[in-house]
Amino acid sequence: MNKTAIIGAGSWGTALAVTLAENCPNVLLWSRRKELCRTINETRVNQDYLPGVTIPSNVTLTADLEEAVQQKDMLALVVPSHTVRDMARQIAPYTKKETIVISCAKGLEEKTYQRMTQILQEELPHCHAAVLSGPNHAEEVGRNIPSATVVSAQKRQVAEAAQDLFMTRFLRVYTNPDVVGVELGGALKNIIALGAGIADGLGFGDNTIAALMTRGISEIARLGIAMGADPLTFAGLSGIGDLMVTCTSRHSRNRSLGVELGKGKKLSEVLAGMHMVAEGVRTTRTAWELAQQYGVEMPITNQAYNVLFEEKDPRAAVVDLMRRGRTHETEDIVSDKYETW
Numbered sequence: 001m002n003k004t005a006i007i008g009a010g011s012w013g014t015a016l017a018v019t020l021a022e023n024c025p026n027v028l029l030w031s032r033r034k035e036l037c038r039t040i041n042e043t044r045v046n047q048d049y050l051p052g053v054t055i056p057s058n059v060t061l062t063a064d065l066e067e068a069v070q071q072k073d074m075l076a077l078v079v080p081s082h083t084v085r086d087m088a089r090q091i092a093p094y095t096k097k098e099t100i101v102i103s104c105a106k107g108l109e110e111k112t113y114q115r116m117t118q119i120l121q122e123e124l125p126h127c128h129a130a131v132l133s134g135p136n137h138a139e140e141v142g143r144n145i146p147s148a149t150v151v152s153a154q155k156r157q158v159a160e161a162a163q164d165l166f167m168t169r170f171l172r173v174y175t176n177p178d179v180v181g182v183e184l185g186g187a188l189k190n191i192i193a194l195g196a197g198i199a200d201g202l203g204f205g206d207n208t209i210a211a212l213m214t215r216g217i218s219e220i221a222r223l224g225i226a227m228g229a230d231p232l233t234f235a236g237l238s239g240i241g242d243l244m245v246t247c248t249s250r251h252s253r254n255r256s257l258g259v260e261l262g263k264g265k266k267l268s269e270v271l272a273g274m275h276m277v278a279e280g281v282r283t284t285r286t287a288w289e290l291a292q293q294y295g296v297e298m299p300i301t302n303q304a305y306n307v308l309f310e311e312k313d314p315r316a317a318v319v320d321l322m323r324r325g326r327t328h329e330t331e332d333i334v335s336d337k338y339e340t341w
């Protein structure tokens, strides 16, 4: 078995360590907090980030980054997306050539607009970058609830090595060569989940959520295609699959944040009460900027941006979405397919 470690002991890093413990005799899980490492090594529970999940005895927590990274064949990077570049720089001196570094974060870098694997390629050019993304809440993966996910990399061997690493009785892993689509699906669905939460907070119904999810995947795909993704990827686990789970699950932080906004709280107030990352906030701004750069219409993202950053009343945002000019459902494809009058 390959020598592996997980960098980042938040909810997702801890759940992935539980998964890897099925396949690997020893799993190293790195956290920057020594005290947390000591506590988890003693209690076998990550109370702050994944309460109620027992961490198997073959998972060892370490705060020593060199120990975690050196001599490893594969590393999973499971930190918030805005910290991925810094983390990649920190691990760079300890990584050996050809190490497979798997990004498990769902976000885009602010200002550079880079995807996580692009950052890894820049900061760790001697390694192979891959991404793991899909409809996977840590609270369920950590409890061995059957789930499926996708890994993607430029080289098939790299994707298959990552697939073998994470495939267990409880987690089914698919490969997909469309790195751009897999990363964009995972990042952009968080914006729509914020919107679904807002709709719930406003007291709207299942029809509203279905409309948001369906029109949401449409605008995600529009931007994704403009950025070079394969449209089919958005019909898969890392696209519509992840969108569905994040828009509907009680575990979603992005959705929960949206609910509070819909109930009338201010963004700063909600963020102050959260200790876990809700990637959708930063991603909304980045996607809003990207939509303008690429000349792509993203009405839900646009209204999410207005609510988050322009203090727009969520109800007014919904009215503006409903009252947009009329359009075809599949506007780019169907408009010339009607019979002539």
Ligand SMILES: NC(=O)c1ccc[n+]([C@@H]2O[C@H](COP(=O)([O-])OP(=O)(O)OC[C@H]3O[C@@H](n4cnc5c(N)ncnc54)[C@H](O)[C@@H]3O)[C@@H](O)[C@H]2O)c1
Binding pocket: 008, 009, 010, 011, 012, 013, 031, 032, 049, 078, 079, 080, 081, 083, 086, 087, 104, 105, 106, 107, 136, 137, 138, 139, 275, 276, 277, 279
């Ligand atoms: N939680 C999930 O169910 C889930 C599932 C799939 C993907 N993800 C993605 O995984 C990534 C991590 O999410 P999470 O749920 O584990 O977040 P989290 O908030 O639960 O934990 C984040 C972890 O990163 C650490 N961290 C924060 N800033 C850091 C820094 N500057 N350097 C090093 N470590 C730092 C924190 O201490 C914490 O251990 C996100 O991009 C998220 O979208 C999460």
Ligand SMILES: O=P(O)(O)OC[C@H](O)CO
Binding pocket: 106, 134, 135, 136, 137, 138, 190, 193, 242, 245, 246, 251, 252, 253, 254, 255, 277, 278, 279
């Ligand atoms: O809890 P969220 O909203 O960050 O979503 C977590 C995962 O991305 C779901 O696949």
